[in-house]
Amino acid sequence: MDVKTAFLNGNIDETIYMVQPENFESNDSKQLVCRLKRSIYGLKQASRQWYRKFDQVITSFDFKENIVDQCIYLKFSGSKFIILVLYVDDILLASSDVGLLHETKRFLSSKFDMKDLGNASFVLGIHIHRDRSRGILGLSQKAYIDKVLSRFGMSNCAPRDTPVAKGNKFSLHQCPKNELEKKDMERFPYASAIGSLMYAQVCTRPDIAYIVGMLGRYLSNPGMDHWKKAKRVMQYLQRTKDYMLTYRRSSHLEIVGYSDSDFARCLDSKRSTSGYIFMLAGGAVSWKSVKQTLIASSTMEAEFIACYEASNHGIWLRNFVTQLRIVDGIEKPLRINCDNKAA
Template sequence: MGNGEKALVEFIGVVNLPLASGGVLVLDDVVYVPSLRRSLISVSKLDSSGFGFHFGNKRFALYFGSREIASGALCDGLYKLDLDPNYPSSHKVFATIGSKRVNDEFSSMLWHRRLGHISRERMERLTRNGILDSLDFSDFHTCVDCVKGKLTRARKKGATRTEIELKQEKKIKIVRSDRGGEFYGRYGEAGQIPGPFAKFLQECGVDAQYTMPGEPEQNGVAERRNRTLIGHEVRPYDPSLKKLDPRSVSGYFIGETVVNEVVQPSRFAFEEERVAIPVPPSLESAVSLPLTEHVDEAIPIPDGFQVSGKEHMVCKLKKSIYGLKQASRQWYLKFDNVVTSFGFKENPVDHCIYLKISGSKIIFLVLYVDDILLASNDLGLLRETKRFLFDNFEMKDLGEASFVLGIEIHRDRSRGILGLSQKSYINRVLERFNMSTCSAGDAPVVKGDKLSKLQCPQNDLERNEMKKIPYASAVGSLMYAQVCTRPDIAFAISVLGRFQSDPGMDHWRAAKKVLRYLQRTKDFMLTYRRSDLLEVIGYADADYAGCADDLKSTSGYVFMLAGGAISWKSVKQTLTASSTMQAEYVACYEATLQAVWLRNFISRLEIVDSISKPLTIYNDNSAAVCFSKNNKRSSRIKTYAHQVFGC
């Protein structure tokens, strides 16, 4: 208790609280203490169970996801939960649902389990010698765990065969092995005397193929070294070939002729051939414009179209047509000149973001190639901007943004909630890879999951089998969802992306595990809440030596604003950390680089006043935290230390 006293716990169980809103709040591990006058609910326990809270104006609201499920008011310094009026006020009901008594310290079965399942005679001896208090042996009965522990495990060859056939969706027809006794049996005067395994193969109708005696090279699948030796190339000895003589043959590479392509000389603007796009790309289609802007450079077309008497002349492009490398660049330059003349200012950190401020009125313009998204706090300024765009460009207004590049936008203006979801996109991905009816998964990655290059195909048969599986396409589809709205699969996609060049079946199963997880969580969304205090908070972590191939660590970070994630990343570190402190500190360094970019970007938006203050980055490694506060720097990581210390 808070005053240092102890209270008797009579029951521990489950309680269903009927709420005033009509729902039911299920509480696990509820402790029934008769001496307490009030029933208390731990906020930290609800928070760890996935609930959210909002406190203000002497009231509070309880959320699960984006839905409000309960509320209450402040009373005598505590927040009182609004329950169903018909619910009994006595706290004795806490012991009525699924309750169980606490452990009896004098139970002989309890001490039997605590002492490693010792016998009853030994427990009685400990009691007589005074080592244990007097125990109640009336509840000592047959221990099921002791009985199971003494059983001999039965052989289940049939279960293994069934499991393999179900996973591979193929029938076992042939089993190749050497002539070991466990496979072959033994050889008698009458021939082979089958052993248990050979008899099992005969009963199942499986053909058993054995290697010849003294020829282990024939069993390359089981004996990896022999398979490697046989797979090596051997060339005959050439006595005329000297040590420094060339081993290769000189040849000429003949390139393909370029057909139907506009060829242009390299000039000063040749490298600027791309249009700016936002980071990340998540915008709403608002305008559609043809890319037929005037070009600044002389772009002659090579020979291919001739006019009689003018064979020495060439055509010169006046407008940037489709297929020209500078087309998108010319369109961007024209759009930039037009909108800046209207009073918009370009964000120097992200060139596709424009801002215009007129007194207390603010409007943002976001350009994605030839699509525009507008956001403003004043409808008049928004209509004025649209009229300006209509006067200067041929455009089409699609109205309020609700679906942007596969991202669904959900609004609840009464509660000040904005949500971003990709349910439709995830459904299309699941259907594309025949996973639309798959069973739901609990998590994309669990403790113990390890992927390495040892799980890559080891022979041509396995590689040909993997060519039929769209592994790279699946990882790419998952990566788009991860970049836009799903930070919860960032680590899994980062690991899966390392094996796109040569994936194996284990890697494909891990990818399908992520798809099954999305099947269960496709309704999840990123939510942002209206708040007067906007503060960017970061979290950084590292998986020390998580890569089984090179023992490199994986860095990860996420930044939160308005109750939702705005930036996240999971990537393998480029160096091999020598300690957990170094791995965690490198993760903090990478998070710091992103924090600096976010601060520069958000400060140009002029809507988050607290961005001028140093950003806070949390890390769970005390050594890395202490090192960031230490003025003394190690020569190995002084560059990282300077960057983190400066943020």
Template sequence: MMEDDPVTVHQAMQDPNSEKWIEAMNEEYKSMQDNKVWELVPLPEGVKPIGCKWIFKTKRDSKGNVERYKARLVAKGYTQKEGIDFKETFSPVSSKDSFRTIMALVAHYDLELHQMDVKTAFLNGNIDETIYMVQPENFVSEEPKNMVCKLTKSIYGLKQASRQWYHKFHQVIISFGFEINVVEDCVYHKFSGSRYIFLVLYVDDILLATNNIDMLHETKRFLSKNFEMKDLGDASFVLGIQIHRDRSQSILGLSQRNYIDKVLKRFGMQDCKAGDTSVAKGDKFSLNQCPKGNLEIQEMQKIPYASAIGSLMYAQVCSVRI
């Protein structure tokens, strides 16, 4: 059984894995310092700094085994004021259709498929606004109490963070000769004679599909030179989707078994029996199927119908066999 992650620093300190969480917090804080994300300054008069909090997450592999403990410092972006702390927030992400299209090309042309992860991606984005943030819990400086963090880089949680990171990545990858796809802002391609490579960006996850191993290594070296990257090698688990390949038969399968197991557990159906079709096409529901009486109504209120349908549709649009 997977235990819940701590939601506060106090809970993390009381957790059986407290040493792991402390180590993760120190690593995140060091990354902030190395990237010069802020500078400590006295809080200007009349200015209210935004808050921040620690988010804790146990990262697991496709089989549910613990890979690492991750702590992330996040700004409380909901306290930002439009026009003062941010202007534009929109940032594109690659669509599931693009992901499946690339997977189809990989299977059909037997391409190399590798994955990279951008460490602390949002810290690479610059900000145009002047933003003050309170010091993070457990890392408050011994300086006077009115000292706050004046942000010099973007940080997770800011409303404009994703947008600023995308602009930074776009500028860098275009400088290396990649071109953006005309219909998908987060898919890039590069051709050199008969050699070609596709790059799919999904926030801080990067997929590389190519017919040339040298081109693959060139791109990896370039990315690692410009960003702090983690090379994950052959792609096998992306965005919670497990990738199965049989290159001898040009077959590529996508599975979300772990995701579906979590959905079933969330809605209390982990012990249900499998069926070919849960609801047949064309079935019609009637008012007779609505809850009757206070007891049935109370029971139905425990089931978030819209959330359940959304969870099922996410699996539906992601997992196909190619």
């Protein structure tokens, strides 16, 4: 569901004046200004005021917010439940009962000017695939990836099997060293390309998390080697744009984590890179690749730091899922796998 002119629903606590809109003023009122009664797009507090208004309305309908992620709400009615996800002015609803779903839609429509878009198929560039007969749900970004490839002139590029070549190295020595080289690199939309790749990585593509994170370290002064490696990631996406995250219906739901680390692969700082991924219902639900803040003196230390970071996120994820009250296996100890015996 989509909320029309969402920010106008928010009340403002401050006294704010604005210049009259263009073509609104008359000759007799040019010296006058407007006093805002509602929040509008562009105010620093607009998003916050809209959230406070929505929270007030939805909690009055017996929804409870997830204290770990306050844009997710849950309501139980006997054995039936409904989950509401709010993303700015977009609302996703998932319920175990059709009647409860329609009741919630009617309530929201009575409080806000809403547009019911029906079953969710595309959300924020993510395509939702359903196969109810087999109990399978998939998430992909083929259309988004096609747009990215077209935007950077890579629609007809030769596909690659991997996002990064074995033995590839990244260093500040590959960055421009003088103003002439920096000026030459301005021809390439490096930052825009990395940002576009990062959105795909965050949403549905954990397989490019490492390389996108690595390339992101050179946004302030990228070199030609970095640009070529970014194009290779696009070539990999050309081959794998049909890939999707897949989740299967299961009576046994358990979150399982996997942790890994390289060792001192950052040539500039000698720091290692941690990586983790958490699985639920047969698919990845959370992942990250990040440079460690400490310098490890051994592979054991690097792996142990990675396990620590994975454990921190695992605790957050466990608390988040516990708030949903629909995963029984979450009461068991959280399993995190590491491929280093010493760690």
